Amino acid sequence: xxxxxxxxxxxxxxxxxxxxxxxxxxxxxxxxxxxxxxxxxxxxxxxxxxxxxxxxxxxxxxxxxxxxxxxxxxxxxxxxxxxxxxxxxxxxxxxxxxxxxxxxxxxxxxxxxxxxxxxxxxxxxxxxxxxxxxxxxxxxxxxxxxxxxxxx
Numbered sequence: 001x002x003x004x005x006x007x008x009x010x011x012x013x014x015x016x017x018x019x020x021x022x023x024x025x026x027x028x029x030x031x032x033x034x035x036x037x038x039x040x041x042x043x044x045x046x047x048x049x050x051x052x053x054x055x056x057x058x059x060x061x062x063x064x065x066x067x068x069x070x071x072x073x074x075x076x077x078x079x080x081x082x083x084x085x086x087x088x089x090x091x092x093x094x095x096x097x098x099x100x101x102x103x104x105x106x107x108x109x110x111x112x113x114x115x116x117x118x119x120x121x122x123x124x125x126x127x128x129x130x131x132x133x134x135x136x137x138x139x140x141x142x143x144x145x146x147x148x149x150x151x152x
Contacts, residue, residue, distance in 0.1 A: 001034070001042050011044065014112045017089055018046070025080030027051070027100060027110040048110070052103050055096035069105055076107035084109070088118040 002008035018029040031047040055073070058065075065073070077099060084091060091098075093114040100108040 001044050017112045023083040025076045027108045051100035055099040080109040090116050
């Protein structure tokens with residue numbers, strides 16, 4: 001199905017992310033199907049909800065948005081991003097072509113091909129510092145101004 005290992009990783013990562021997303025402002029993955037593209041060549045196809053356009057096409061077509069329309073689109077975009085960040089998903093390719101818009105100005109974030117899931121800190125170990133010593137000062141002397149060679 002895949003040309004190389006990197007393509008397989010990218011597609012499977014995108015599928016993993018999309019299957020976990022369930023938000024009004026993130027494109028909905030409806031199904032995944034395989035089809036024979038040519039003899040001996042199988043294609044993997046993602047089936048998404050249908051959307052009318054994207055922001056890039058609207059901009060290039062010269063569509064002028066009112067301030068309230070732009071604010072509504074922006075608010076939906078931020079809602080979708082906040083949801084993705086709650087899932088620890090970093091989109092990494094957010095641009096007008098990856099923001100789908102329907103006639104009623106409902107917004108869907110799409111194209112998770114470059115997205116990554118941020119592993120970062122875990123709940124069991126909120127401190128990513130591998131040093132078990134909570135004191136970052138390597139000097140064991142509690143009084144840093146005292147001269148360790150002098151006797152009190």
